[in-house]
Amino acid sequence: MALTKRQKEVIDFIAEYIHTHGYSPSYEEIGKALDLASLATVHKHISALEQKQYLRRSYNQSRSLELAPRYFQELSRSMNMNESTLSIPLLGQIAAGVPVETPAMPDCLILSDFLRNENLYALRVRGESMIDDHICDGDYVLVERAANVKDGDIVVALIEGMETTLKRFFSDGGGRARLQPANSDMRPINVSLEDLEIQGRVLAVLRRYTIVN
């Protein structure tokens, strides 16, 4: 459901007001700003916006207007249209038992740097060797081709030209390295740097819950 001209003006004013004041405007303030003589009119606009899921409010609570996800999605959608940055609106934080703090101006989760990175590829993870780092069977790791890695990085490593694994990398000094699985059932691997080829560094992990056709 899309907005009408007037509804867009109303919600833009509310967003602007919340952004500058930190709290939502009263109906009277909205009316004054938009040249509406009757609060009934304001109320109707608010109700329409709430019904269209652009806005949330609590009944009979003063200054309880909150922008809903829908509003930010529209914003980011129009951003993504022409610009070269592709992003997802980042609406805030969520924690057990704490309300979502919806920021007045949301951040964005930028994905375009992944999509533009020529040296990036994905691998599907099999097995539980990184389970203690919460990388599970079936997850995708996004790997950047890179030879130089820092201690503690999760890397794709080719050992003795034979096998490729996903491990945490630690330089042991003296030309040797330790590849540390994140699974207490597994042993770290010690190799000389000569026998080790770092094929890439894990930049991110992606897990999908739904099957997409």
Add this chain to the structure above:
Amino acid sequence: MALTKRQKEVIDFIAEYIHTHGYSPSYEEIGKALDLASLATVHKHISALEQKQYLRRSYNQSRSLELAPRYFQELSRSMNMNESTLSIPLLGQIAAGVPVETPAMPDCLILSDFLRNENLYALRVRGESMIDDHICDGDYVLVERAANVKDGDIVVALIEGMETTLKRFFSDGGGRARLQPANSDMRPINVSLEDLEIQGRVLAVLRRYTIVN
């Protein structure tokens, strides 16, 4: 079904208008822009575009035109943003101690469905309440606004209008639901469906290891 020349002119104008104004044009405005003297003609174009799934609208609602997924597909094709730029090459699988099986024809990890999903937003996870499902503090969850969820789905739930949490959803029958944290230190929450508002369903989890400016 492809568009005719005139139909493309119409939908391009609509897209442009929505992008600059934030709401859709009225039929009269479309007519004026395209030099059409009769609203009936505009209406015919709109109906054709809707039937070809480039456009959505609601009956008798003013300014309710919305661009449909179909339109964005065409757009990304023409902008050289073909599938490959919205996806990451998926080179194979990696497991502890097993070589990467590089498939002859690499798959792709498609991200464009995320970017095209107009109901998608992201939340940063705080706390450890989903740690047993390997969703960690600092991870991003990609959430689709959706009221209807299935048992076992991870959802963003608003409880009694007060607090929002991330939990697994289970219907207990009889108008009640159980919200199950994935942390053995925490208790499941039982609520009646009336006190529960499902704000979205988690489609994916993204964890970034590098700090991006």
Add this chain to the structure above:
DNA sequence: TGACCTTCGGCATTTATTCGCCTATCGTAA
């Protein structure tokens, strides 16, 4: 109490829908 939100009936304006009819183009069957 004062600031604020909600609801009602009614009126004006904006907007979408529908109907009948016209022209041009294009492929195909007679």
Add this chain to the structure above:
DNA sequence: TTACGATAGGCGAATAAATGCCGAAGGTCA
């Protein structure tokens, strides 16, 4: 070749619905 039907594009006018708006009265909350 001609005739025909299908499709796209177009016009004007009448209709109906949604939207926008008002003032006043009555709630609710801190």
